[in-house]
Amino acid sequence: MVxxxxxxVRSGFTMILDAQPDIEVVxxxxxxxxxxxxxxxHTPDVALLDIRMPVMDGIDAARAxxxxxxxxVVMLTTFDVDAYVYDALxxxxxxxxxxxxxxDDLVHAVxxxxxxxSLLAPSVTRRLVADFVRRGRTTRSVTSSPAQRLAVLTAREEETLRLLARGLSNAEIAAAFMVSEHTVKTHVSNVLSKLALRDRVQAVICAYESGLVVAGEPGETGEPGETKPGPDADQDR
Incomplete structure (x- = not known):
């Protein structure tokens, strides 16, 4: 659904997606x-939502x-003028x-x-986390302290979360741990499950909220939250 x-804009996206043999715009x-x-x-699998829309904006629509x-839900944004993308997380x-x-990137994203x-454009990821750090804001309801929340993770799972937040792909994490990508996927799945997170996007924010990763700290790869390009950078949970 677009x-x-x-x-x-709507018709253009629809034409592009409908032209794909495995995608139907309902x-x-x-x-x-x-x-x-x-x-x-229509119960679609994916909804492509503009953020700025009349009657009900894209964030409220995404929440519902x-x-x-x-x-x-995939949000569409002209990020320089959309001040509320962070809330959409x-x-x-x-x-x-x-x-x-x-x-091609639109089709790939769907x-x-x-x-x-989950999928984030790297520039969007940087701005999302930078905005969080700048505002020092916590919009997620948390019933325990950050340290207590992460206490449910094993040492390896906590390190997996740290590397996720720094933008490493599953392949890069596997190389760092000297294990298989399948093992890394298991660690990622455990992190998401134990912390009740929807996907890698929320995992990045959780890592910053908890103080596990600090913007600009030594060893951080690239900008805060940037997804590094790689064969599975956007594809593995």
């Missing part, structure tokens, strides 16, 4: 309320969609794309998110 209040929407209604009626269904969004995304994984 939702954008600009008809040309509905379009011009605002968040229409998007929510379309998800209820994720609460009511198993539909995965807590609404349950699994991916963020800039509106000037290339055709496939990745439909498969149950």
């Amino acid at each position: 939702a954008d209040d600009q008809e040309l 509905a379009e929407a011009g605002d968040g309320a229409q998007a929510l209604d379309a998800v209820r009626r 969609i994720c609460a009511e269904s198993t539909c995965r 807590y609404a349950g969004a699994s991916g963020f794309l800039l509106k000037d995304v290339r055709r 496939r990745v998110v439909a498969a149950g994984d």
Whole structure:
């Protein structure tokens, strides 16, 4: 399902996606309320939502969609002017794309998110975490201290979370640990399960909220939260 209040943008994305043999656009929407209604009626696997829409914005629509269904949400944003992308993480969004995304990247993003994984454009990830660090803000309701929350993790799982937050792919983590990628996937799955996190996106934020990773600390790879390019950088939970 594609939702954008600009008809040309919406139609363009629909044409690109519908042209793929494994993707069918079952509905379009011009605002968040229409998007929510379309998800209820058509039960799509993925909803592509613009953030700035009339009647109901994309964040409120994402929150309702994720609460009511198993539909995965990808947010579309012109990030320099969208001040609320960070909040969409807590609404349950699994991916963020800039509106000037290339055709192939758009198709790839839908496939990745439909498969149950998460995807962030690296520039969006940097800004999300930098904004969190700058504001020192915690929007997630936490009933225990950060240290207590991470206490459920084994030492290897905690280190896995640290490396995830620093942008390492599963292949890079496997190389660092000198184990197989399958073993790393098991560690990642355990981290998400034990901390009740939806996907890698929320894992990054959790790592910063808990103080496990600090922006600019020695050993951090690239910008805070940046996803490094790699064969599985965007594809493995």
